[in-house]
Amino acid sequence: MSHQARDLAATRTHAPHTSMFLRMLVRAAILRRGRAASALFAMVVAAAVATAMLNLYVDVQAKLQREFRNYGANIILVGKDGTSLPAGTLAQVDSELAGRGIAAPFGLVVARTADGQPIVVAGIDFDRVKQLDRWWSVSAWPTTANQVLIGVRALPLVSPKNQAFDLTFQGHTLHVNQAGTVQTGAAEDSRIYVSLAEFVSWTGVQPSTIEVAANGSPEEVAAVMNQLAQALPAADVRPVRQIMEGEARVLGKTRATLLAAASLIILTAALCVLSTLMGWVFDRRRDFAIMKALGASERLLNGFFAAEAAALGATGAMIGFLVGIGIAAWIGRANFHAPVVPRFGVLPIVLAGSMAVTLISAILPISLLRRVQPAVILRGE
Amino acid sequence: MFVRLVYESFRRQKRRKILAGAAITLGVTVATAMIAVATDIGDKINRELRTIGANLVITPQEDSLDVEIGGVNLKPPTDGAFLSEADLPKIKGIFWHNNITAFAPMLPVNAAIERYGKRVEATLVGTYFAKQLSYGNETFTTGVRTTFPWWKVSGSWPHDNSMDVLLGERVAARLNEKAGDELIVYGLPTRVSGILSTGGAEDDEIVAPLAMAQGIIAKPDAVKRVYVSALTKPEDAFARRDPKSLSGAIYDRWYCTPYPQAIALQLTEVMSHSHAEQIRQVAQNEGAVLTRIEGLIFLITLAALFASGLAVSAAMATAIFERRAEVGLMKALGAGKFAVASVFFAEAALMALIGGAVGFGIGSALARQIGHSIFNSQISISPVLLPVILAIAVIVTFAGSAMAIRRAVSLDPVFALRGEL
Numbered sequence: 133m134s135h136q137a138r139d140l141a142a143t144r145t146h147a148p149h150t151s152m153f154l155r156m157l158v159r160a161a162i163l164r165r166g167r168a169a170s171a172l173f174a175m176v177v178a179a180a181v182a183t184a185m186l187n188l189y190v191d192v193q194a195k196l197q198r199e200f201r202n203y204g205a206n207i208i209l210v211g212k213d214g215t216s217l218p219a220g221t222l223a224q225v226d227s228e229l230a231g232r233g234i235a236a237p238f239g240l241v242v243a244r245t246a247d248g249q250p251i252v253v254a255g256i257d258f259d260r261v262k263q264l265d266r267w268w269s270v271s272a273w274p275t276t277a278n279q280v281l282i283g284v285r286a287l288p289l290v291s292p293k294n295q296a297f298d299l300t301f302q303g304h305t306l307h308v309n310q311a312g313t314v315q316t317g318a319a320e321d322s323r324i325y326v327s328l329a330e331f332v333s334w335t336g337v338q339p340s341t342i343e344v345a346a347n348g349s350p351e352e353v354a355a356v357m358n359q360l361a362q363a364l365p366a367a368d369v370r371p372v373r374q375i376m377e378g379e380a381r382v383l384g385k386t387r388a389t390l391l392a393a394a395s396l397i398i399l400t401a402a403l404c405v406l407s408t409l410m411g412w413v414f415d416r417r418r419d420f421a422i423m424k425a426l427g428a429s430e431r432l433l434n435g436f437f438a439a440e441a442a443a444l445g446a447t448g449a450m451i452g453f454l455v456g457i458g459i460a461a462w463i464g465r466a467n468f469h470a471p472v473v474p475r476f477g478v479l480p481i482v483l484a485g486s487m488a489v490t491l492i493s494a495i496l497p498i499s500l501l502r503r504v505q506p507a508v509i510l511r512g513e
Numbered sequence: 514m515f516v517r518l519v520y521e522s523f524r525r526q527k528r529r530k531i532l533a534g535a536a537i538t539l540g541v542t543v544a545t546a547m548i549a550v551a552t553d554i555g556d557k558i559n560r561e562l563r564t565i566g567a568n569l570v571i572t573p574q575e576d577s578l579d580v581e582i583g584g585v586n587l588k589p590p591t592d593g594a595f596l597s598e599a600d601l602p603k604i605k606g607i608f609w610h611n612n613i614t615a616f617a618p619m620l621p622v623n624a625a626i627e628r629y630g631k632r633v634e635a636t637l638v639g640t641y642f643a644k645q646l647s648y649g650n651e652t653f654t655t656g657v658r659t660t661f662p663w664w665k666v667s668g669s670w671p672h673d674n675s676m677d678v679l680l681g682e683r684v685a686a687r688l689n690e691k692a693g694d695e696l697i698v699y700g701l702p703t704r705v706s707g708i709l710s711t712g713g714a715e716d717d718e719i720v721a722p723l724a725m726a727q728g729i730i731a732k733p734d735a736v737k738r739v740y741v742s743a744l745t746k747p748e749d750a751f752a753r754r755d756p757k758s759l760s761g762a763i764y765d766r767w768y769c770t771p772y773p774q775a776i777a778l779q780l781t782e783v784m785s786h787s788h789a790e791q792i793r794q795v796a797q798n799e800g801a802v803l804t805r806i807e808g809l810i811f812l813i814t815l816a817a818l819f820a821s822g823l824a825v826s827a828a829m830a831t832a833i834f835e836r837r838a839e840v841g842l843m844k845a846l847g848a849g850k851f852a853v854a855s856v857f858f859a860e861a862a863l864m865a866l867i868g869g870a871v872g873f874g875i876g877s878a879l880a881r882q883i884g885h886s887i888f889n890s891q892i893s894i895s896p897v898l899l900p901v902i903l904a905i906a907v908i909v910t911f912a913g914s915a916m917a918i919r920r921a922v923s924l925d926p927v928f929a930l931r932g933e934l
Contacts, residue, residue, distance in 0.1 A: 137713055153814060170827075170830070174823070174827055178820075181820050185813070188809070188813070195800070195805070196805065196806070202684070202798045203565070203794060203795075205793060240582045242580055242582065242587055242782030249578070250580045250587065250588070251578060251580065252579075252581065252582060265794070267793040267794045267797040267798060268793070269793060271657035279719065282897065285576075286578060307585075315793070316792070316794060317569075317570060317790040317791050317794075317796070318570070318792055318794045319581060320795075322578045322579045322580075323579075357567065371712055372712055372713075373663045373665075373711065373712035374566055374661075374663050374711075374712065374713065375565065377564060377663045378561075378562065378564045378663070379565075381807075382558060382561045382562060382564075384560065385557070385561050385888060386558065386806050386809075388886075388887045389550060389554065389810065389887055390809070390813070391811075392550075392815075392883050392887070393813050393817060394813075396817065396879075397543065397816055397817045399539075399819070400540065400543050400821050400824050402825070403536065403539060403824055403828045404820070404828075406535075406825035407532065407536055407827050407831055408830075410831075411830075411834065411835065414835070415834070432587060433897050463809070465809040466808070466812070467805060467809050467812060468805060468809075469574070476824055
């Protein structure tokens with residue numbers, strides 16, 4: 133025996149009991165690299181798929197709610213009994229919202245054109261409406277004072293040749309130019325839109341309606357609505373049921389479909405891990421038999437394979453989690469043009485799930501093998 | 514001998530075959546169910562999106578301008594042009610009639626309503642609630658109950674041929690009226706069958722059967738506008754082209770695609786002197802939402818196919834690896850690599866076919882179950898898909914087994930038989 137070997141033997145004799153245990157674990161993984169790698173690969177794929185699915189499931193609501201905000205307002209504030217809202221209401225709404233949505237004021241009057249035809253003129257804040265009502269098809273937004281948007285149906289009546297024209301309201305005249313046309317397929321098409329500041333100084337009428345698009349889940353929207361109703365006793369705060377109910381329905385169905393798909397996929401991935409791992413453990417029945425023949429206790433054997441499975445599960449879950457976050461982010465970018473936010477709350481679930489699957493797939497073959505005599509296994513029968 | 518080898522292998526190694534077969538079955542089940550859901554999800558979500566309301570509106574071509582604020586019409590209601598009620602059933606005769614889920618005519622008129630001597634001027638809208646119409650041999654029911662599903666009525670919905678009305682909740686509050694009460698509308702005694710709550714302009718209005726509104730302005734057959742709820746394809750650049758500028762075949766393609774624009778054009782063709790347009794708030798956004806959801810489900814289907822492919826591969830690899838002693842024996846008896854591989858591939862193909870067929874059946878049932886429990890309607894899978902699914906199952910099983918088979922046939926029989934690998 134060489135000097136080196138003797139040293140090695142000496143250190144090993146004095147090594148603590150756990151060191152042998154760790155050594156067995158590590159050597160088992162290194163010696164059968166191929167099999168260990170394929171088991172780990174299966175684990176990583178399963179954990180990645182599970183992470184991506186759970187992440188998407190949690191995030192899809194926020195993503196789709198954002199899409200639904202393109203439908204415009206989900207809350208409407210009107211003056212009680214058809215009166216105008218008091219001046220300063222918009223500022224108050226803005227401070228109550230505190231970034232949780234956008235609000236756009238609308239003032240409406242019936243004015244007369246130069247030849248005495250009645251027409252609805254609305255005062256709006258162009259920048260806010262541009263954000264709130266994104267479906268408006270506008271040829272050109274007004275940029276300077278005295279420019280207005282004209283509904284496509286009103287256009288032939290007031291400005292057929294694209295000329296400047298006058299609007300009269302209670303004896304006051306407003307001279308305006310056309311900036312562009314607006315088309316929506318609804319009431320907007322027969323109206324004229326002027327900027328709110330001009331509207332108020334011309335008519336002396338304050339906005340009568342404020343449309344609010346509040347972000348978030350139905351509960352959050354309801355909370356915003358309550359808050360607005362309490363802060364603004366002069367206003368009648370109503371939900372836009374058309375939008376809210378449609379949104380809730382579509383979101384609910386999409387999430388349910390996603391949940392069904394996710395559970396199917398996660399189940400498949402888990403079974404894939406189960407079959408790979410069981411094969412791996414079964415293959416090592418000779419190791420098992422040797423350990424048993426050398427006098428390893430049942431507890432030690434169980435502990436050994438369980439520790440191995442747990443280590444594999446944990447490693448696979450961690451790598452898989454990272455890969456899964458990447459997949460979810462990619463799907464978010466490809467489909468929603470916004471990355472899916474990593475939900476670290478998913479990690480414990482994935483981790484626990486992975487460990488559970490690996491433990492089951494280790495313990496199941498072991499409990500089968502336990503009944504067999506080591507000699508029978510070693511003889512290769 | 515070859516057939517016997519395969520047959521005996523199935524007969525004697527039932528446990529292994531069942532395990533691998535179960536993996537294939539499960540993989541195909543998931544794949545079938547997801548493909549079925551993915552192909553049908555667009556239609557299902559499109560129908561759900563219809564709960565947001567009509568996406569097309571038909572108005573008279575020569576109409577004068579609406580002067581309307583918050584549902585109150587400030588113009589004499591007899592002003593301007595009208596559509597003809599008699600044209601309405603023809604909507605079900607357009608090229609895309611199957612995509613028209615419902616439509617509702619509207620005729621707003623001004624009416625004085627009286628109650629205990631209290632007089633209120635309000636807008637009365639005549640419409641269909643759930644009217645039975647027939648076009649050709651087809652009868653169908655249409656009206657606001659389908660086009661505007663968020664309308665809530667406390668009490669009961671009026672019958673279309675009755676003189677009952679719905680009272681908007683704010684009018685009702687002003688008149689202190691409740692469901693079942695009598696009301697005098699335009700001098701006619703009527704009954705309030707329910708109180709309507711919509712969260713919109715209708716809360717300040719009275720909604721009545723169409724004939725009643727026509728009677729008030731003495732214009733039978735008159736309709737002011739028609740809201741149409743149609744299943745449409747999301748608009749793209751092609752949809753926005755002017756149909757007049759398109760030539761022959763391209764025009765046909767445009768016309769025969771359920772774009773909102775194409776359906777609008779077809780509606781103007783059947784309704785005389787009409788103009789149809791998409792309601793952009795609804796039509797534009799549903800395209801966006803639909804595209805997102807379809808895209809999401811498509812990507813998830815890919816993930817499902819990938820996961821099930823992997824599961825099948827893993828199961829096959831394990832199954833073959835366990836049989837290396839067998840391979841060793843075959844090789845020791847003089848079988849060539851080709852002979853050994855062909856036995857394994859034949860077994861794999863057989864299992865893929867059986868597992869694929871069973872999985873297809875379970876997957877279809879699963880898809881149907883998903884459709885039933887989530888969307889309350891059938892998700893059916895066409896039998897044409899069966900060969901495709903079977904082919905995919907065979908390919909995936911082969912691909913999954915290939916690596917393992919290659920390793921198995923290159924084994925040295927001596928080591929394999931001694932079990933030293």
